[in-house]
Amino acid sequence: MNRKLPELAHSQSRRLAAVQAPVIPIVGRWTAETPGTISLGQGVVSYQPPPQAIAAARAFGDTLQDHRYGPVEGLPPLVDAIEHKLARENGITVRPHSRVLVTAGGNQAFMNAILAITDPDDAVILPTPYYFNHEMAIVMAGARAVGVPTRSDYQLDLPALDAAIDGRTRAVVTVSPNNPTGAVYPEADLRAVNALCRSRGLFHIHDEAYEYFSYGEARIFSPGSIADAAEHTISLFSLSKAYGMASWRIGYMVVPLALNDAIHKIQDTILICPPAASQHAAHAAMHVGRAYAAPHVEQLDRTRRTVYAELTALGVPCDVPPAQGAFYYLIRAHTSLDSMTLTERLIKEHRVATIPGSAFADASPCSIRISYGALDADSVSEGLRRLIGGLKALA
Ligand SMILES: Cc1ncc(COP(=O)(O)O)c(C=O)c1O
Numbered sequence: 001m002n003r004k005l006p007e008l009a010h011s012q013s014r015r016l017a018a019v020q021a022p023v024i025p026i027v028g029r030w031t032a033e034t035p036g037t038i039s040l041g042q043g044v045v046s047y048q049p050p051p052q053a054i055a056a057a058r059a060f061g062d063t064l065q066d067h068r069y070g071p072v073e074g075l076p077p078l079v080d081a082i083e084h085k086l087a088r089e090n091g092i093t094v095r096p097h098s099r100v101l102v103t104a105g106g107n108q109a110f111m112n113a114i115l116a117i118t119d120p121d122d123a124v125i126l127p128t129p130y131y132f133n134h135e136m137a138i139v140m141a142g143a144r145a146v147g148v149p150t151r152s153d154y155q156l157d158l159p160a161l162d163a164a165i166d167g168r169t170r171a172v173v174t175v176s177p178n179n180p181t182g183a184v185y186p187e188a189d190l191r192a193v194n195a196l197c198r199s200r201g202l203f204h205i206h207d208e209a210y211e212y213f214s215y216g217e218a219r220i221f222s223p224g225s226i227a228d229a230a231e232h233t234i235s236l237f238s239l240s241k242a243y244g245m246a247s248w249r250i251g252y253m254v255v256p257l258a259l260n261d262a263i264h265k266i267q268d269t270i271l272i273c274p275p276a277a278s279q280h281a282a283h284a285a286m287h288v289g290r291a292y293a294a295p296h297v298e299q300l301d302r303t304r305r306t307v308y309a310e311l312t313a314l315g316v317p318c319d320v321p322p323a324q325g326a327f328y329y330l331i332r333a334h335t336s337l338d339s340m341t342l343t344e345r346l347i348k349e350h351r352v353a354t355i356p357g358s359a360f361a362d363a364s365p366c367s368i369r370i371s372y373g374a375l376d377a378d379s380v381s382e383g384l385r386r387l388i389g390g391l392k393a394l395a
Contacts, residue, residue: 019139020132023359030347038375038383041353043179043328045300045373047244049285050292056284060277070273072264074102074252078283082237082252085286090211090235091225092254098230099260101267102252102274102282106209106238109253111137112270113205113234116255116262117170118143124205125164125172127156129330129360129367131179131207143170149363153321154181154330156189162196171203171234172196177210177220177325180360180369184214184325187221194223198232209238209251210326212293215301218324224254231256241373242293243285249275250282300327303372303380310384311370317395327373330357333366335395342366342394350390352383 011017024041031037048054060066073079082100086092094100103109110133118124120142126134128147138145148164151157161172174193176185190206197204206223214220224235235254240246255263267273285292307329311320317334333342339356346368347353357367370387372380 015140015142019136020359022132022136023355027343027347027353027355030344031353034347034351037347037351037353038379038386039353040370040372040375040383040387041355042374043371044246045241045244045296045327046375047296049243049245049248049281050288052288053243053245053281053285057277057281060280066276070276070279072268072273073100074274075276075279075283078102078279078286081283081286085289086224086254089290090208090222092222092235093230094254096257098224098254098256100252100254101260101263102250102279103267104249104251104271104274105240106207106236106251107133107137108249108271109236109251110134110205110207111141112253112263112266113171113203113236113255114138114141114143115266116259117203121168122170123166123168124170125161127161127174129154129180129357129362130173131175132359132361134173134175134207135361144168147361150181150183154178154183154323156185156193158189158192158196161193165196165200165202169200169202171205173205173207174223175207175209177213177218178328179210179326180328180355180357180362181321181330182323182326182328183321184218184220187219190221190223191226194226194229194233198228203232203234204229205234205236207236209236210241211237212242212290213297213300213327214325215297215304216324220325231258234259239282239285242290243282245282245285248278248281250278300373303327303375303377306380307370307372307384310388315392316388317391327371329370329372330360330362330367331370332364333368333391333395335366335391337366337394339366339368343368345394346387346390350386350393352386352390354387
């Protein structure tokens with residue numbers, strides 16, 4: 001008997017159909033098909049977590065309690081350590097007006113925030129180029145991502161952000177240091193966005209996943225530290241980059257007290273509690289503190305300067321807007337190819353992988369993101385040699 005299934009029985013929801021396919025797996029497939037490719041694509045660091053974190057994970061599991069569900073917001077010693085760190089390093093006073101929640105990474109923290117504050121068709125403003133998972137989360141929640149282009153130096157266009165706000169806007173998102181551009185936003189601009197959100201009744205979601213990665217004169221500023229910010233500011237953090245702990249899936253968020261119940265409902269449904277073994281490792285890592293990242297960040301700064309010097313040398317057909325944070329450059333290639341085609345041909349013909357700017361909704365015709373976080377000095381110079389050769393050949 002061949003009964004026809006009712007229409008739609010096997011298809012994804014319209015909401016999910018509207019979500020862009022992640023580009024990293026596509027680039028990953030091209031890379032895997034081209035042995036020997038050097039990846040300037042992945043946004044990861046080269047170093048491992050502090051040994052103390054690994055030791056804490058090894059010591060985990062001896063008690064029955066280790067295997068039971070824990071508190072929705074995270075284990076008390078970790079929440080406590082996070083609150084102290086926020087006060088000490090970010091100038092964020094969590095209590096009494098906000099709360100900390102440990103999440104399975106910064107990505108889950110962002111999803112929690114969007115689910116907590118948007119109704120279907122509400123709008124969330126994202127400066128472009130944006131971090132693609134932010135846009136995906138907004139669309140997945142049934143809301144609308146409204147892209148507002150940054151200036152040619154990838155800094156915020158404050159009048160344009162203001163002009164993009166309408167009656168359905170719920171939040172403005174900022175990411176500093178930025179993925180994919182490496183831009184670090186000055187304190188004055190972040191204060192202006194925070195004040196704009198406050199005056200227009202919006203949330204300001206600020207992603208600080210790269211807070212330890214700034215170079216030269218650039219100074220990191222946390223808008224959550226502004227005196228009247230607690231009620232409308234959601235700050236997101238991650239241990240993935242700072243401590244080389246991407247696979248452990250630990251991040252955290254600071255949420256206004258009025259949103260805490262909503263955020264708990266979401267977390268209770270999606271995660272119940274953050275993974276306990278990872279929280280123990282995270283606690284040990286935070287005890288070591290940001291000094292752990294410091295020498296790695298110094299090395300990254302040297303790599304960053306090399307990348308900049310080589311890509312801005314005479315005859316390399318690209319523009320390189322300066323970047324003082326994270327471990328990215330978003331360069332504009334001088335070619336008639338679109339960024340997806342350029343990426344594919346750089347991999348298949350020149351064995352070097354980058355990420356196409358189209359994945360970040362970059363307005364320029366052909367930009368590609370160069371990530372230098374995961375490479376040793378030799379791989380960087382060979383990767384750059386191939387990239388420059390490829391750009392010249394495909395210009
Ligand atoms: C801006 C930004 N936020 C969040 C994340 C995700 O971090 P996590 O591993 O903590 O989910 C990334 C990862 O690349 C990122 O670039």
